[in-house]
Each structure stands twice: as C-alpha cells, then as structure tokens.
Amino acid sequence: MTDASQYTIQHEPFYQATGREVELYQAAYRSRLPVMVKDPTGCGKSRFVEHMAWKLGKPLITVACNEDMTASDLVGRYLLEANGTRWLDGPLTTAARIGAICYLDEIVEARQDTTVVIHPLTDHRRTLPLDKKGELVNAHPDFQLVISYNPGYQSLMKDLKQSTKQRFVAFDFDYPAADVESTILQQEANVDAAMADKLVKIAHTARNLKGHGLDEGISTRLLVYAANLMRDGIAAGDACRMALVSPITDDADIRSTLNHAIDAIFG
C-alpha cells in the first residue's frame, strides 16, 4: 500500500476566496460528487484544489494531462523486472486505493481513452477496473475526482463528451475582483498597494483586449512576476514589458497599446 502521507499538503496554501466556492466544494465533497473546475488561464484553480485538499485534510494527487497520455499512464502498467513483470499502480489507481483527491489538470488535453477510464469512478459504482491486471478496484470512501477544464480551448476535436461532462458538478472561476487581485499581489510579491493597484490596472486594459487581438488576458501569475521584478529594483517599464507584454503577444499593434498603457499608468 502506498504511503498516503507523501501526498498530504503540509502547509496551508495561500488562497483568497472570491465567492462561496469553499463552502460549495465542501458540500460536493461530503456527497463525494466529482468536481469540474473551469477558469481562464492562470486564475489559480490549481491553488484552489490544493487549498481544499489541505482544508479537508485529504492527500492530493495531481496529474498534468497531455495529448500523449494513455489510459495506462493513469491506471498503471506492468514493469519488466529481473523476476518477470511487476504491476505498478498509476496515479489514478493510487488515489482510488488510498482515498486521495485525484486532480486531473487540463483533462481536455488527454486522449479520449483516459476520459473513459474515469467513468466507472464517477457514478454509483465508484470502481476502477484494471483490465490488464484483471482486478476491480473499489474506490476508498475518501476518494474524490476533480478535473479542470478550460472552456476557451473547446473545439470540435477537443471537447469533453456530454457523457463525461454530466458526471461532474462544476465551478466557474474568473479573474479576481480588482481589490482582491491587488491584495494577492501585495501578499505574494511583497509590494505596496499603490504598485499593486497599478499592475491590476494594466491587467484590466489587457483583459479588455481579449478577443480583439489577444487570445487571453494577462493572468494574475504574470502580475506577480512583474511585481517581483519591480520589488527587485527593475524599472516599471522594463518589468512590465518583460513580464506582461513580451510573453503574451508578438503583434506590433497590441504591443504598442499595452506599452502606452504601461507608460500612462507608471509614467
């Protein structure tokens, strides 16, 4: 049996609630309902899940999904050893056995076979068949499945099927309100309120450009980067261009608009 303690969150992760999401998640967990977390890029869904695992005192196993991930990567496989083959549980199987919260990050990236294997874990059966091993794992009573899903990436090719979606309750996240985001910057990057407020203003400018030449607004994470650089003595213009402009676009017009905003706000 895997030692669950290695997956336990040791310290409370900083998380600034933006609504009733903590209370609602707790109710979902009490009924062991599978949970889907939706948000635009960089709004802190990973941190929310970590926070909830910490709060509930349950181990957390996170899997970053990708398009080359197979069902075996989740469920487990046989390893060849000196004395023949040995079965190695995958992260989903481990979570089901030890009663962890299993968090499948960016599930739409995964191949569809990986989404099918979660089905029997997400209905009244709460089982995981290990076809290759000939074992039927009954999930631990504490086990819960959480997936993240970025609706912005939906496409005909890459979307969850309704038969998968309808196995989850869902949380919609969004960028935090201006004052909340400013507080986050002050806490995370140790800058003062004035500097934090200015960075949030730039973010709002960029987020308004979403769909008008920008695929995605500036995330809270990039604001933290810029704040870090400024606290370290880098000039506001350099820090913002390096953290808020160059990474997200190569379009000359959008860059110019963002640079004007930076100059206007910090100038």
Add this chain to the structure above:
Amino acid sequence: MTDASQYTIQHEPFYQATGREVELYQAAYRSRLPVMVKDPTGCGKSRFVEHMAWKLGKPLITVACNEDMTASDLVGRYLLEANGTRWLDGPLTTAARIGAICYLDEIVEARQDTTVVIHPLTDHRRTLPLDKKGELVNAHPDFQLVISYNPGYQSLMKDLKQSTKQRFVAFDFDYPAADVESTILQQEANVDAAMADKLVKIAHTARNLKGHGLDEGISTRLLVYAANLMRDGIAAGDACRMALVSPITDDADIRSTLNHAIDAIFG
C-alpha cells in the same frame, strides 16, 4: 479458470423499469441473442444491464470501450515473465469461458478491429478465435454479449457497420416519465416529492433545448447530484447552477435561460 463469483452482482441494483424491457431482455437471454442497448446520456443503461445480470444470476464483466482499445485488450495477450511469456485472457475471453454477460460500454468508441472480434461470438458459431494463441474458444452456454450504443454520437467516422448491427436485438431507452423520474430522485437522494418534482421540471426545460443550443439534455444523474446538494443544505440556486448548468454548457444565452427557469421554479 477464473473464479466467476468475483463478477457476480451481490446486491440487487435499484432499477425502475419504464416499460416491458425486463421481460423482453429475459426472452433475448433465453435465446442467447446478443443485445444492443441505446440511450441518450445518463438514462441508466449501465444500471439496467447490472440489474438484469443480477436478476438472471449471471456474472457480469463490463468493459468501458475507448478509441485506443485494441482487440488484444478484449481478447488477451502474452505477458513477459521470468520463465518466458504467459497468456492472459482479456475480459471478453474470460466472459466467454465462464459464461458471464459481457457488457461492452460505448462500443462505437472502440477501434473497428475490436468490433470485428465479436462477430464469431454473435452468430451460430459462438466461438472466439485467439489467433495469437492458436486456440478457438467455444463460448460457455450461459455467455451473452451486450453492447451499448449512443445513436447521438453517430458520425461517418464512428458508426457501427451494418454487418455488426445486424448481429443484435436492440433496446431503445429514453428519459423516464416525470413521475418515474421523481420517484428515482426521492429514492436515490432522499429528498421529498416537492423538491424532486421541481428538479424534474428544470430537466424538462433543458431537454426541450436539446438541438436548440444544447447537445444533450440534463441527465437523471445530474438531478440526483442537485438533490444531494440541496438535501445537504445548499441553496437551490447554488445547487442547480453547480449541478445542472455549469457542467453542461458555457453558452451565455443557454445559461441565462436555464437560470431563469431555476429562479422561476424555486424562486
């Protein structure tokens, strides 16, 4: 020989019949006719098959099909061990040997080679050739094959061939009638009739939107989720948005329509 008892359903699964399906299935089983179960998402076909296996007292082996599943995943493969290779029966072969009901869930997801391997099991031969092992398995007299098939997913790329379809008798399922569905909610989530009826009303609103912006109506399963949350003290609006709206659509208009219905019915 695999121990059949591990695949036996121990307790009667709750199943609310909606027509003559139980009697008809029993007749199909008496002639060992292969069975195809069709339904929209979340109407309980898995539970129906479980119920029938329990009623008939036969072991049930369920395989969730996916597009990366190969014929070997069904039929079996050689494993490398310390003393050479060892053959491991796949779930279909096990079912054929022990006389189980083998349920291939969402068969259209599987690669076509997996559908071809079931052909000799579904006609007068009732055999399964293990080409790689050089063995011809004669199915146990109790063996029966059941597949599920969601006609809504049909496409040019993913549909069963007529030469496969014409090997099955078929059952069409649909959402249960309003009173039956309400009963299900009361039994499954332990809520009162008034609350159950209101949830069914919301479901009917959403199901009418199918084809008008919604790919699929709200399933009975999601209604049970919402009922669970409400019984746990979550406000009706929060519970319904979390269980009935957010998971199934990101379209702002459809969400607005559904939210209005929720407010009107629970308001």
Add this chain to the structure above:
Amino acid sequence: MTDASQYTIQHEPFYQATGREVELYQAAYRSRLPVMVKDPTGCGKSRFVEHMAWKLGKPLITVACNEDMTASDLVGRYLLEANGTRWLDGPLTTAARIGAICYLDEIVEARQDTTVVIHPLTDHRRTLPLDKKGELVNAHPDFQLVISYNPGYQSLMKDLKQSTKQRFVAFDFDYPAADVESTILQQEANVDAAMADKLVKIAHTARNLKGHGLDEGISTRLLVYAANLMRDGIAAGDACRMALVSPITDDADIRSTLNHAIDAIFG
C-alpha cells in the same frame, strides 16, 4: 506440425443452396483456384464456406480481417520465451502447411500489406515467403484461399486492387428467394410456415428501402432472431421492433414505415 483435425468441421452445417454455387465451388477447388465470395450483409457466406469445407472434408481456418491486422498476424511472428525467441506460425501459414482452406473474412478491412502477402499463394508459385524467418513455405496440395468481399463497402480508400482481384474467381450471393428464406426460418427457429412467410414479407419491405434511407436490408439472421423471440412467446410487434427495426436504423421516418409494415402484416 499443427494438428489439422482441430480445424475439421465435425457436423454438417445447415446450408440451403440457392443456385449452382456448390457444384461451381467444387470445380474451383479441383483446380485449386482462389475464391472470392461477395454478398450483402448476413446472407450466409460464412456458412457457405463452412459447408463447402465440410463437403470437401478439408480443415477450415477462418480469420476475421480488421484494419489493425498486420501481415504478421496472418503469417506469424517471433515470441519471446525463456530460452530466446520462438517462431509462431500465423493462421495463413498454418493453413498453407496443413492443406486447409483459409478463409479471410472481410478482406477489404485489412491493411494492404495483408493483401500483398497472399499474392504468391494465389499464382503458379503457391508459396508463402516468411521474410522474417528466412523460410519459403510451399503450400500443401490441398491448400486453398477463400476471401469474402462486400462490394457495398467499396470506397476509394478501401477497395481491393485489381492486381489482387484478378487472382480470384468470384461468387455473387444475394438474399435467398422468398420460399427458400421461409424454409430457412422454419428450420432454424422452429416456427410454422405462416409466421415465417410474414417475417419474409417484412424483410422484403425493408430491402426495398435500401438506398432510400436504409444502408442495408434486413438480413436473414435478424429474421431468425425475430422468429426465435416469437416462438418464445414474445408478441409479434415487440419481437419485430426489437429484432428488425431498432438494430438497423435510428431514422424516425424509416422506423415509422417499418412499424406500419409490421402492424399491417401481423395486425
């Protein structure tokens, strides 16, 4: 050497000839001409080949072709064992060695490399080169190759090349005449002539819809299913809908047409 007796047909398979096909096949076999069998779905080509193998007293090895089948699946491969690798003949090689009739079912489904490997077995050479083993197998004098081919599945992507087709003599099958088909139903499902005739009438209705909304007519096999259910006491309407309507179409109009025919004929 493989024991040929395990591939011998023990009991005469029921087969109702519809023309001179038995006599013609015998002549083809006397010259060891490769044979191609063409038919729409479910007309009994597999049973015809079984019948001929029984009549000729030759072992029969059947391979259900599929799109993931490689030449190695037909010809053989090395298996890894405790003392190194061991060669395992594939079904085609076994048939060539023991003098069996090798029946490749639905050959167009296979990858083209599998069709190329049969070429030297189908001309004056009658050899099978096992490139990976460095052996050239000379076919047993009794060996014959039979393939089935469904012209309805032809497409630009999936058709036999002329250089393959022109290695075979061909038999065209079709649905049996009404009286023959009725006899088959009476014998196979043990129903009376009246009931059998009515089922054949429904089949004729459906076969006329082929190309007008139906991809394929109702096969004799499905009629046998319906007859089985009715003999078991299921009402004609239920039996026909379950065996003749639901499996073959989800189109509401076609279903309605078929249901009317059922009601009219049995009503």
Add this chain to the structure above:
Amino acid sequence: MTDASQYTIQHEPFYQATGREVELYQAAYRSRLPVMVKDPTGCGKSRFVEHMAWKLGKPLITVACNEDMTASDLVGRYLLEANGTRWLDGPLTTAARIGAICYLDEIVEARQDTTVVIHPLTDHRRTLPLDKKGELVNAHPDFQLVISYNPGYQSLMKDLKQSTKQRFVAFDFDYPAADVESTILQQEANVDAAMADKLVKIAHTARNLKGHGLDEGISTRLLVYAANLMRDGIAAGDACRMALVSPITDDADIRSTLNHAIDAIFG
C-alpha cells in the same frame, strides 16, 4: 553465409517471349544495370524475372513490397535471443551477399525509406550500409537489383522519385498478341485452340473497356482460370462469369456488356 542454392530456380519456368526482352535483359545483366519491369496487371512480369534468373543460372530472391514494409524488412534487424541480440540479414542483404538477383515486386507500394536504401546498391558504389549493425556490405559481383513498377498506380502520393527512377533501365510489358496469348492458354490450361481463341476474344472486348468503366483489362491469368474450369466440364457461361466478370467489376452495365460478349462468342 546463407546457402544460395535454396534460391536457385530448379526447373525452367514456362515463358513465351513477346519481343527482344530476353536478349536485352541479358545485356543489362552483363553490365549489372539495375532493371525496372513495367506492366499492367497480370501480364507475367514475375514469370519473366523467374525465367531470366533460371536462364542466367543465378539465385532469385523475391520480395512482395507493401506499404507497411520498412527498410529493416529489406536490410535486416536484430533478433532478441537467449544470449542477447543476434543480427538477421534481410532479403536484400542476403541477395547482395550471395550474388542473387533481388526482385522487389510492386516497389511503389513500399514506404519511401525502402526505396532510399537501394540507392547505394544502384550506382558505382554497389554497397549496402547496414547502419544499425555498423557494417558496409559490398555487393557480390553477380548481384543485380530488379524492381517492378505499375505505372497505372502512379499518383502524387505513390510514385517513385526521379532520383530513384534514374537508377534503372526499364522494360515495358503489355498483354501478349492474340496468337501468343492463345498459345499460352493452350499450354497452361490444356484446352484446344478454338476454346483458347474465344477466351482471348472476350479478353479483347474487356480490355477495350479499360478507362470506360473498367480500371484494368482482364489478365491472362484470369483467362487461364476460365479455361481450367471449362476443361473441368463447367459450362462456358458459368466459367466466364465466375472467372472473367465477377472478380473484376460490380458495375451492372459493364457486367451486362461482358455477359453479352460471352453469350455472343460462346453461344
């Protein structure tokens, strides 16, 4: 060293020359020029190459190319054995070592990497690098490469590159003249001249339909099949339909035209 004798043609293969091809091939072989043989389906190119190998007294190694054939299938590979890996020469390497004629049949079917490996064998180098073994094989002085190429299959996707084509001298084959083809039928199927002439007439009718509904004319091989069946007592109409019509087309109009010709010629 492989024993070359197993690849030696023991008996003179029947071959009816249709021009100066034998003399020209001999000259090409004297200069060890690589040879390309072009023909429509079933004109006997394989038999010509066999005949030349027999006449020149050289071993012949034939490889039927296919789209899943890799360079390793030609060149060789490491096999895993009890004492580690062992190198196994592929057919091309064997031919280069023992001085055989290596005949790559339907080379356009092969993946391009297989055509690239033959390049250093077809210019002044006459070498074959075994990259995976770290060996450079110098071809035996008797080695010659022959490929067949069906120009009718050319397409953008599947054609030889000029850098490959320009490494060969080429022979164009065609259907034999009427009297030559009749002689072939008399010799191969042991039928009289009158019957042979009639079959050749049917073939000419069909060959005129090439490009007007038929992809390819009737090959000499199919005429031999029909002659075989007639010699065995099968009626001319049955034999011709089975050997000359059914295998090559499912088009009702073309079938009707061919049947009329058969009835007119044999009637």
Add this chain to the structure above:
Amino acid sequence: MTDASQYTIQHEPFYQATGREVELYQAAYRSRLPVMVKDPTGCGKSRFVEHMAWKLGKPLITVACNEDMTASDLVGRYLLEANGTRWLDGPLTTAARIGAICYLDEIVEARQDTTVVIHPLTDHRRTLPLDKKGELVNAHPDFQLVISYNPGYQSLMKDLKQSTKQRFVAFDFDYPAADVESTILQQEANVDAAMADKLVKIAHTARNLKGHGLDEGISTRLLVYAANLMRDGIAAGDACRMALVSPITDDADIRSTLNHAIDAIFG
C-alpha cells in the same frame, strides 16, 4: 546524484550585449522566474544563455527540442538491464535535481506533452512529478527553466498555448546594430573593420528583403562564415555567394539582387 560540474561552462563565452538584457536576466534569475528567449534565426540566443549560465556560475543543460521528442525524453525512463529495469533521469529531471539552468531550445518544435510537463516546474510548486516512477521531485533552489521561441514559426498547429506562455518572462532579441555586428565579425573571424563593415552592409540588404521573397534575413553566423572564407584567401564574390546566397534561397530573382549587392559593395 549526477555530477553537476560536467555541465559547468568552463570559459567565458564571447557575448556582445545589445541592451540591458544581462541585467534583466540577472533579476529574473534572482526571483527564479522562468525565462523565454525570442529571436529571429541566428542572432545568438544560445550564446546569450550560455553567457548567463557562465556569469551566474550555474551548470547549463541544453535540450534541442524536436517534434518526435516525448515527455519521457525530458523526464526520464526505465532502462532494461540484466537485473531488471533501472530508472534513468532525463535532462530536465537532472537539471531540477542538481540546480542547473535547463535550456529547452526551440520549444515549439516539441510535442505538446513536453510543454505540459514543465508546468509544475514553472509555478509556485516548482515540482516535477515522475508519474512513471511514482516520485515527486522538488526542484533545487538554483534550478531555472529557459525556453527559446521563434515567433516566426508560429502557426495554428505549432504555437505555445497561452497557459504555457503565461508562465514566463520574455526577452526579445534582434539583429545587432551595425557597429556591434561589425565588431562581432572582427572578433570572431579575425577580419579588419573594412571587410566586416562591407559584409554587414550585404546583410542589411538581405534583411530588407525579408517578407519580399526571403523568409529570413542573413544571420550573423553566415556573415562569420563569409568572413572566415575571405580571411582564408577566397575571393569576396565566391565567399559571399557560397555563404550568404546559396544557402538561403533558390529564387533566381532574389539571388540576382543579392549578387548585384555583393558586386557593388565589394566590386
């Protein structure tokens, strides 16, 4: 534990700064921010990263990304050995363990799964889960991730997702100013200022053709090549055609324009 010293840059790599990039990189490193380096072809981004690793005294592990690179190539894999399987850390894992700067060159070339594995290394977690080994690697405090990204190669198929981009601060590089580039040529190829200036002039002519028939301007690297050849006694025309014209275009008009410029400048 891998010996970090083998990845240490021994000698100061020549690097001519073109702005404040050295200072800004140092600030980014102090906060351990992940860095993205953008430039057109051949502007010296690899050398910049080497220079910074040398300046910071940290080991540098470079990985040239390619479209067949899998996550396992970065993270590690099991090797089969005499006593069973042994885990071998990939370059990214090694870098995370020893505290190196890990430089993923041309990251957009890699398959998306390789970009997903870097996510947990680029946020507050700074961890790398080795799913196949069941280990969670906590990055060494000195570890930093650097990627290069050529915006000119962006396409719908090959672009970083915003959820990846927004994990980096970015540096935009460009061709050096004329005097800086001339200095580089003089130092690298040991030519005099006059010759270096002339080569830079030709480069400017070619860079103006970018988008007007040329995909990319002439890089500093090719100028160094031409200078090397001229220092070695090759005539200016030959050296420039060989190093500056032939490699970059086969278009007759563009070649003519470039040749005129070469003749005019050196003539």
Add this chain to the structure above:
Amino acid sequence: MTDASQYTIQHEPFYQATGREVELYQAAYRSRLPVMVKDPTGCGKSRFVEHMAWKLGKPLITVACNEDMTASDLVGRYLLEANGTRWLDGPLTTAARIGAICYLDEIVEARQDTTVVIHPLTDHRRTLPLDKKGELVNAHPDFQLVISYNPGYQSLMKDLKQSTKQRFVAFDFDYPAADVESTILQQEANVDAAMADKLVKIAHTARNLKGHGLDEGISTRLLVYAANLMRDGIAAGDACRMALVSPITDDADIRSTLNHAIDAIFG
C-alpha cells in the same frame, strides 16, 4: 573506438571538376564550415563528396536519409544484450568521434528531429548531446558535416528550416557542359567520342523538356547506362529507349518526342 580506416576511401574516385568547387570546398573544410551540396538528380554530388574525402585524406561516413529515419538512427541507441543494454553509436556520433566527414544524403527526406540533432554540431559548440546516454560528445577537430539538398523537391511540407539552412555554406551543381559530359561518358563507359556526343545531344533534348511534361532531365548516369549497352552490342534505338526513355516517363507524347530525337540523332 571505431576503426576509422574502414571509412577511408582507398582509390581516387573519378571526378571531373566543372568549376572552382574543389578549391572552395577545401577552404570550407579548413574552417570546418558545414557544407550543403545542391544539385538536380544524378549530377554526381555523391561522387564529389567522395572525391573530396579522398583528396583530404579523411574517412567518409554516408547516410542515405529517409522519412522514417529517426534521430536515434543518426545518434545511436541502446541494444538489449544478454548482460543488459549496450549503447551503439549511430553513424553521426561515430563520425564526430573519429573525425570523419559525415555526409547526410537527401537530408530533406528525413524527419525534422534528425535535422535538429545536427544543430549543436554546426555552430561554435561543435558538440553532439546524447540525451539518452547522458553524454556530451565534443566533435573531433577533423569532423565536418556535409548535407545534400535537392531544391527541386522543396515543398511546404518538406523543406529545411532557415534555422537549419543558415548553418551551412552551399555549392550549386548542374549538369556538366557538353564537352565535359562527353568526356565522362568516354571514360566511364569506354565508348568513342562520336557515340558520346550523340548521347549528350539526346540528353540536351530531354533536359529542355523539363517543366514541359518532364519532371527532371536525363541524368549523366542514364547516359552511362545507354553507352554501356551500346558498347555491349545493343542497337542504339533499343539501348536509348531502355535507358533514356522508359525509366523516366510513361507519357505517350513525351516518349514520342524522345523517340524522334533518338531516331534523328542515331538514324
């Protein structure tokens, strides 16, 4: 350490220079500049590279690139042996270690990952990272990389990226001048000047058809073939049709034009 002598060219390969290419190549080698050789089909680039390797007294390792070649085929791989796995250097690694000229023939055929692995060998680093072995190979001072590139095959799908092209100096080859080509024929095929001149004339006719129905002109190699056959006593018409017409085109009009030219020149 591999024995370099097996890669040494023993005898001077015949090479007829057509310009200053020998001198320019020597200068490129002195600076160890990577070299790209461009030519139409069959102009002798392979022989030029062999000639230069002989002249410089360096070993030559040639790799014929193909679309299934992986980076591992160039760099090396682990082989499984009785005592575990053993690393086997690929040809590029061997060349880098022993100081050979490594010639990658038809590089555009290779998958892009193979072009990325050559990058660090073609700039100031002159290193080859063996990621799977955890070794960084420093190239031997004598090592040089040469690639060939046929601009006629360029396409959107198959072209070198500028970031690869700009790592090479390039040589453009073309068909030799008429008198040079005639000399080559006389020397290679031992024919007299009159016959050689006539063959060159036919080649010029065909080369003028390039782009007007012919993909590529007749190469010098094919002229040598025709000359060989004529010296062996084959009539001029037969020899030319077999060596100069049949291999390169199946178009009836082009064949007719070429045949007229042959008859006019030799008639």
